[in-house]
Structures are given as structure tokens and as C-alpha cells.
Amino acid sequence: MGLSRRAYAAHRKERGLVGGTDAAVRKAIASGRIDVEPDGTIDPAKADAQWAAATDRNKVRTPESIEKGVEKARATIEADEKKPITQAQVQAVEEGSAVAENMEPQGTGGLSMAKAAAADKAYSAQLKKLRLDKEKGKLIDRKLATQQVYDLARKFRDSWMQLPARKAALMAADLGCDAHAMEQALDTMIRDHLAEMGEITIDLSQPEV
Structure with missing residues (x-):
């Protein structure tokens, strides 16, 4: 007789393995990643081997990889904020902002895909314009x-x-x-x-x- 789903989740959590929750174990069973025994329990050794074989280790996110990703994203954002603003960017922002200011409110029917994309672009332009105005000293706190x-x-x-x-x-x-x-x-x-x-x-x- 093997372990229950909850007990197997605790087993994986104690060993520092992914899937240390009841929900993760249920998902692994449903997706066919691991098998259950005829009596409905789980053989921990067998299931661990099946889980390891089915897992793409390159996609497993460890705390270290997550931290590196956060640091890389932060560095990218900081580098982007330090880049000088070109005249072409200024013009694009001004055009996008003009579009946003002239957009009419939508009815209860919602936005079409084209209008939603235009609204998103215009909103992004407004945010960039705020950043531009702040750097030019036009905005105050x-x-x-x-x-x-x-x-x-x-x-x-x-x-x-x-x-x-x-x-x-x-x-x-x-x-x-x-x-x-x-x-x-x-x-x-x-x-x-x-x-x-x-x-x-x-x-x-x-x-x-």
C-alpha cells in the first residue's frame, strides 16, 4: 500500500522537490505524469522516478533562477530609463497621446480587437508622454x-x-x-x-x- 495524495505531496515537499502540494499531485496524476496504484494510492519511489523522467529540467524554476530573472529585468528597466529620448520617440509619443485624447468612450458592446489595440497603444503613449514631461520639468509632484x-x-x-x-x-x-x-x-x-x-x-x- 502506497501513500495518499496528501502524504505524497508532503513527501515531495520534505525532499525539496517540485509538486509539494496536494493540487500539484492531483495535476500530475490527471496529466499522466505519475501513475497511481490499483488501490488508488501512490508508490513514492515509482512516482518520483516518473515525475523526474517527465519533467523538463530546463523549465523548473528554482529560487536562484527566479532571483536572477528579477535582477535581469530590473537591470533592463534601469538601462531603458537611462537611454536618451530621440526626436522620433517624442513625435511618436505626441501622436499617440493625440489619439488617446480624441478616442470616444465605448458603449456596452465593448471594444473591437482593432480598437482595443489602438487604446492600448494610446495608453502606452500617454505613459511615455508623462515620463517625457517629467524629464523636461513640466510636471511637479x-x-x-x-x-x-x-x-x-x-x-x-x-x-x-x-x-x-x-x-x-x-x-x-x-x-x-x-x-x-x-x-x-x-x-x-x-x-x-x-x-x-x-x-x-x-x-x-x-x-x-
């Missing part, structure tokens, strides 16, 4: 821009709030009035003005043409 505007507004507010304490005495001396009263008047006026300025909102979305 929305989050960074919002934060910088906020920081600038806060510095602007703090500077004005400090003005009465710094300038009231000098202004009072020039005008011949009470310094404390001058500071209070300036403080009230500046606070009211800043409250009005605080109602201004900033919209970073692209305006419609």
Missing part, C-alpha cells in the same frame, strides 16, 4: 507642491502675526501715539486680514481648455 504652498502660507502668517510686536513702538514714536494702543490696533487689523486670506482655496487640478 502634487503632494510636494501642496506641502510647499502650505509651508509658505504658514511662514507668511507667522511673519505678519509678529509684526505688531516688532514695529508698533517705532510707528507709535513716529506718530506720537501710545505704543500699546498702536500694537493692539495693528494686531486686530492683521488678524482680520489673515482670516479673510484663510478663506482662499487653492485648486491644483488642470484647468479645462
Whole structure:
């Protein structure tokens, strides 16, 4: 009597062999890669030999081969990003982007193969255009821009709030009035003005043409 499918999967997993799951063993049986005994169990030695004989070792992906593949893909992407953009590429991107912007929304019937291919090409062109605009300095980081505007507004507010304490005495001396009263008047006026300025909102979305 041999092993059950689950036990055979555990057997392969313990030995570091591919097919160490119940689903993989079921698939191997269904595809004829390994045979089961008349009683429905699996002879581990026999099945291991059948599995090894039926497996194309060149297609077995080990952790090392996967890691090498990832590294190769990463190197290819980095090399591609460093390549200079040619005038022909710029023109192709601009043409593809124009196609994408002029494409009409599709109905519930879906896209034809030709239109789907055109949409995919146009979408790729838009992505390339974004990369091109970024390299040309035409694009900015929305989050960074919002934060910088906020920081600038806060510095602007703090500077004005400090003005009465710094300038009231000098202004009072020039005008011949009470310094404390001058500071209070300036403080009230500046606070009211800043409250009005605080109602201004900033919209970073692209305006419609």
C-alpha cells in the first residue's frame, strides 16, 4: 500500500522537490505524469522516478533562477530609463497621446480587437508622454507642491502675526501715539486680514481648455 495524495505531496515537499502540494499531485496524476496504484494510492519511489523522467529540467524554476530573472529585468528597466529620448520617440509619443485624447468612450458592446489595440497603444503613449514631461520639468509632484504652498502660507502668517510686536513702538514714536494702543490696533487689523486670506482655496487640478 502506497501513500495518499496528501502524504505524497508532503513527501515531495520534505525532499525539496517540485509538486509539494496536494493540487500539484492531483495535476500530475490527471496529466499522466505519475501513475497511481490499483488501490488508488501512490508508490513514492515509482512516482518520483516518473515525475523526474517527465519533467523538463530546463523549465523548473528554482529560487536562484527566479532571483536572477528579477535582477535581469530590473537591470533592463534601469538601462531603458537611462537611454536618451530621440526626436522620433517624442513625435511618436505626441501622436499617440493625440489619439488617446480624441478616442470616444465605448458603449456596452465593448471594444473591437482593432480598437482595443489602438487604446492600448494610446495608453502606452500617454505613459511615455508623462515620463517625457517629467524629464523636461513640466510636471511637479502634487503632494510636494501642496506641502510647499502650505509651508509658505504658514511662514507668511507667522511673519505678519509678529509684526505688531516688532514695529508698533517705532510707528507709535513716529506718530506720537501710545505704543500699546498702536500694537493692539495693528494686531486686530492683521488678524482680520489673515482670516479673510484663510478663506482662499487653492485648486491644483488642470484647468479645462
